[in-house]
Structures are given as C-alpha cells and as structure tokens.
Amino acid sequence: MHVPRRETVYADLKARAPADDPNGHWLSQLYASWMAGEGGLPHYLGLEPETFWALTDWYFPGARINGVAPSGQHADYSRMLERDDLRRQLLGHAARPEATELPWLADILVAGCMGGDHLWQDLGFWSRADLSGFIAHNFPSLAALNSRDMKWKKFLYKQLCEAEGIYVCRAPSCEVCIDYPKCFGPEE
Template identity: 60%
Template sequence: MSAALQLQDNREQIYARLKPKSMMSPNHEWLACMMASWCAGQGVLPDTMGLESGQFNALTNRLFPGSSIPDHAPSGSKLDFSRMLEKDDLVNLLKHFSKPDIIEIDWIIGVIVAGSLGSDHLWQDLGLWSRSQLSAMLQYNFPELAAKNDKDMKWKKFIYKQLCEAEGLYLCRVPSCEVCIDYPKCYGSEE
C-alpha cells in the first residue's frame, strides 16, 4: 500500500471518528474534514491548526469531545512565515465580511488565515477534500465576500486581491484579467 493511500485511509478513518453525529452547523462538518486531514499529516496547518491554544482547546472540546486530538502538527509546519505580515489584515478582512452570530467564526478565520500562508491551493493547504468544500465554507461564513468572486478566481488569490484593493493597491497593469498572461494561474481548475 502506498504512503499516499495510507494517509488517505488514515484521514478517512479519523474523519469517521470525528464526523458529527448531529451537526451543530455546516462548519462542524468542514472542521471535522480539516481536523482529520491535519491529524493525518495533510495540509500545511501548524500546531493547534493555527489557532491560539485556548481556541484550539475550545474547538476540540465543543466539536469533538472525548476525541484524543494532538495539539502539535503531525506533519510539521510547511508555512511561508514571510507572509505573516498580513495576518492581521487577513483576520480583519474576514471578520469584516463574516456572517454574524456564527459560534465557530473565530476558529474558521484562524484556520483560514493559517492555511493562507501555505503555498498550494487554499483548499489543499487547509486539508479540505475539494475546492467545492472551500467554496461552500466561504459562502456560508462570508457570503458577501464569496459573492464578489463572481468570475471564480482561485480563492487564495481572490482573498489576497481583496486585501490589496482594500489598501488601494492595484498591482496588475493589465486593464482586464481576461487579457493577462497569468489568467490560467488565477482562474481555472484546482482539482
């Protein structure tokens, strides 16, 4: 059995143990997928999935009570800490667009911000199992922000583009994305 297949089996086995018996919100499902991937050493999330220790303990106690979940990243961190400078900006952007009254929103934001420091597609860095899961999670938690991505730009590029625009920075010299030579890097399949 290949190592990749073994990791996938471990992720699915872990997920089966974490899967919510009664879902509190759709976030419970997505957090279970990310937690299972993280425990199996997939994705790039660091220790405590990028959350503060107290947040991580609250998340595991509330959503996965009785589960023995490590607080250290099994795979070790593969994050690009040179991009840590925009962490607060990412948190503020996501908080600004977050739907009110979602209990898990701070956990979701913390995990997304940590995953944004990875170098792969955001859904892969988070340990989600598909881009459609990420799209659904963003649409649920940040509906106004997700609605702005009406051309289906890759999510990490889109979020960083929103950061730049919020600061009044327009780095692209091309008047339209459709004529840019980097179009396939920003738009197109992530699967």
C-alpha cells in the first residue's frame, strides 16, 4: 500500500480547509500524519464511520481519504467508561457548545488519549504547541486550567481523578512528589 508523505497530504488538505477556521490547520496535520501511518489514532480517527465522513466533508470537501488507518491501529473499546468521562470533561469546556464539529473533535482527542505516547504524538500533531493551540481554541476553559503547562494526557486524567475525588499522587501535593518533574516540560 502506498503511504503518502504527510507534508504533501497536509498541503492538499490545508488548501481545501475553510480559511477562517484555525481547526483546518490542525486537522490537516492530524489527517496528514494519520494517512502517512504516523500517530496512534485508529480507523476513522476513532470516530464512527458516518461521523468521520461528515467531519472530512466539513473540513476537506472533495478530498480522497480512506477511513482505514494505514498504521493498522484499532480502537480500544475496553476503556469505554473512561472514554465517556473524558468526552464529557472536554465538552464541558467547549468554546461553542452548539458547534456541530466540537463533539467530533472531542472524540478524536479521546481516541488519542487511548494511545501509549504523548497526546500530541498519538494524535499526529507536529508539535505539542499545535495540540495546545487546538485545545485552547476549542476547549479554552480547560486550557486555562492547565496554567502550569502539565503534559496534556496527564493533565486530562488528573482532572478526571480530581472530579471524582481520587488523588493518586504518592505525596500530599504534587510539588513534593518525586515524579513531579516528569509531569511538566518538553515532550520532544
């Protein structure tokens, strides 16, 4: 199977994306990486097939995209309760709760959380800054809560745990935890 270069796919998709919507840039990266077999997103980006096609048509009309992940990743539905909790958390911070595409974007972020690498890498973003921009644009109040720039996947799960009253740090506060430095800083 021919796997296209992500830069080539990005350029094509970005040209099709709505010029006035910053999500076009970020989704062009995400799709391009995914189509090049990079990242950890499963088939259909973790969306239902009909939702995948709606999102694709919404942002990239006329693009030729296959819903099957070249990486061969499959969605892990054994963590469904966790997926639902993460989705609710994200949508509770949606910039525009009425926007059709925000639940789709939340579902893609949740699918990325099921991966085993840094969230920006699992999603196929080209840098952590791209992920941070994407979250700040679509889920601004959530981004504001991450005022100390904690790694996103750790931050999302920490927020879930705190909402449930579960505190898994081995120390009474993060600042004295021996693993604390690993939660912040570069992810390159």
